[in-house]
Amino acid sequence: MRTRLAPSSTAPWRISSIRTQRCLCSAPISHAQEASALNPNSTAEQPELSRNPMPDSLVFPEKSSAEIGEPRCEFTAPVSRKWGLGQTEMIATLLSRRNEPDSALRYFRWAEKQPGFASIVDPFCIMLWILIGSQGHHRIARYMLNHYVTSGSDPSARILVDRLVNCSRRFQFELDSRVFNYLLNSYARSGRLIDAIDCFNRLIESDIDPLIPNVNFLLSALARENMIPEVLGLAGILDSRGSECNAFTIHIIMTAYLKDGKVDEAEQYFKKAKASGLELDAAAYTTAIQAACRKPNSVMACELLNEMRKMGWIPSEGTITSVIGACVKQQNMESAIKLKDEMISSGTPMNLVVATSLMKGFYLNGDLDSALNLFDKIVHGGLVPNKITYSVIIEGCCRAGKMEKASEFYTQMKLAGIHPSVYDVNSVIRGLLRAHLWEEASKQFDEAVESGIANAFTYNDMIYRLCKEGKVDEASNVWHKMVNQGVVPSIVSYNNLILGHCRKGSMDLASSLLSEMQESGLKANVVTHSILIDGYFKKGEIERALGMYDQMIGRGISPSDYTYTTIINGLCKLGHSSEARDMMKTFVEKGFVPTCMSYNCIIDGFLKEGTVNSALGVYRDMCECGISPNVFTYTILIDGLCKSNNIVLALKMLNEMRKKGLDLDIVAYGTLINAFCKRRDMGNARKVFNELLEVGLSPNSAVYNNMINGFKNLGNMEEALALYKRMVNEGIPFGLETYTTLIDGLLKEGKIVFASELYTEMLAKGIMPDDIMHTALAHGLCNNGQLENARKVLEEMDKRSIAANVLVYNALIAGYFNEGNLQEAFRLHDEMLDRGLTPDDKTYDILVSRKFKRNGYRQGASSI
Known part of the structure; x- marks a missing residue:
């Protein structure tokens, strides 16, 4: 296709922009020169254009003439022109043959072989325009361009495009875009891509569309x-x-x-x-x-896949595999399985990548069994699991806590000749640590260290889990091992160990680690400071906690929402709820957006401080700020109001909660039940308990214990025992607290045999009595005249290294006084003093009042 180029408004060409030294006929030709050029017989003197050494001329292969069907022809140069052909002469000769492309080409080929011929641009451009103007010579034009570009003798691409355009305009050749497309193609094919880009850009600038x-x-x-x-x-x-x-x-x-x-x-x-x-x-x-x-966008991927099928295209196995992978990443397992089934039904067997993706999807959705079944299926089907497949199934087992199965695959992987990566090792160690299998985890960790595969993540996992379990000394040992192995501790390593020291209350060690970290070139981040702030608050050191916050601000570290919440919670826990409320207002000015949890901390703080009105004020502020109270908010309020004996207001909060469509959780129900039980209002406690059952919640051991204790305090052991039997039937776990309440109640009712049976049952379960249980036994047995058995309780406490308390001695002393054994009563008093126990008012009340009572009785009897 040919297009006529509009007159160019481009600035005159500058010789200085040419990358190689060659004559480009940049200056216009004078009238005399042009006349001479157009008349070969003219005797006018030819101007000397250049005396610079010329580069090698363009040389075609020897067979090119035969290939293009050119007749051989000889041209003779004037003897007097020793310096070679001039550009003006070449242009004139070529223009005189513009309608005879074969003749022009023979002349051009003859000229290029002459001594001193230079690969000058304008004659070459004119030759191209002559050839492209002839339908039968396009292939020769392309060949010339290809050879010209690959020879490396041409000027820059931009200049060559400009010279082609300039020659077309000056010598009235029709601008044919094919020349430029051939040129662009030649640059690209020869690998001169920067020149190709320059060529493309210059064509666009010249309004020529490739x-x-x-x-x-x-x-x-x-x-x-x-x-x-x-x-x-x-x-x-x-x-x-x-x-x-x-x-x-x-x-x-x-x-x-x-x-x-x-x-x-x-x-x-x-x-x-x-x-x-x-x-x-x-x-x-x-x-x-x-x-x-x-x-990933699995929905769009599936839609495009369906569109392809509707158009009759068959998606490749790789494309379907990718879509299945995207579905798994978005946990769209239904679509992933459907695509897998379609893939198999179309005759394409499931490949290992698809199987591995599905396994990961299954365990991420909590369906490890399906992942395991699929693993077995592909193995039986002939697929050989690779490193990634084993890594996925091992990680799935570790996350599900199936460490025996994870170890089985880990061993299987090694037997298959696949060396576990550090990722696999870390997965197994994390799984063992989560399962509290410390010995196995330590063994795997030591193997990883000895083999040199352990990285910073391996050490960090061990340090974090040990610190979380309170085993800070063991975590410190792992730390020293990491340093000795040449593994540089990261900011995460430091934060984990600092957290361990903070939880243990060793704030000086935590602070020294902070200094060590900064000396090593690591900068403490917001997590580091937040951990230390929390540690100081838990230690009760408010000033140091707030000082750490000021240090963080001074270092240009922006606090996180967790930091703000930590400060608010810390102040409230230490009885500074008013200060916490004021600080929260300051934090809001700095961009902090309080959450429901932030308000809950302050409400809970005020209630524990006994300032109910302040707590209700914060509750109202919360609602006015547009933050909706949650179940925990109402649970805190109901619990606090019940404890402050504001049961009416607590019930009002309960109704308000229900109006907002919030359902009570087991904690909220338990709070109400506990409040009614403490008020000995077992009628309302029973109503709330029944409602709890009606809404489908299952009472926990705390709820049952409150109910049992409530009925015991009313002396209604029939109801208490009925609840106990219900706990047993429903499999609700219970322990020492439940047994203590029941045995105490039974002994108060004189049911010694039943109490003894429960006590035997408790011991058979491996539940050992504490001082509270022993105290209840001593009181109950003494009140039932079982002084010898009560005395054995004191002996059992000594055997179990449980320190006897004043209450046990008071029960025994009162028992022996009631029996008239004053000598044993006073002996027990002396024994109590020898043990370092201080008698209380009850002790002296028993000793004094009952002694006088006993003496008065005897005097009256003797006088009679």
């Missing part, structure tokens, strides 16, 4: 060389000009966006092309699916 096949070839060549920014740069130019592209262009540019990590741009480019009505192909759709999978 043909899209040539553009695609250039884009592909750039993509192969991973010149992604250049691909996207050309794409931007095409888009801004509204150039017509085809499906292959879309595919190349989308692929470039994906390589550059610009998934959204790739997706939008596809949508725009689709909306424009461009006929896309399977490759473009496949690339769009890959973009959707990268996000």
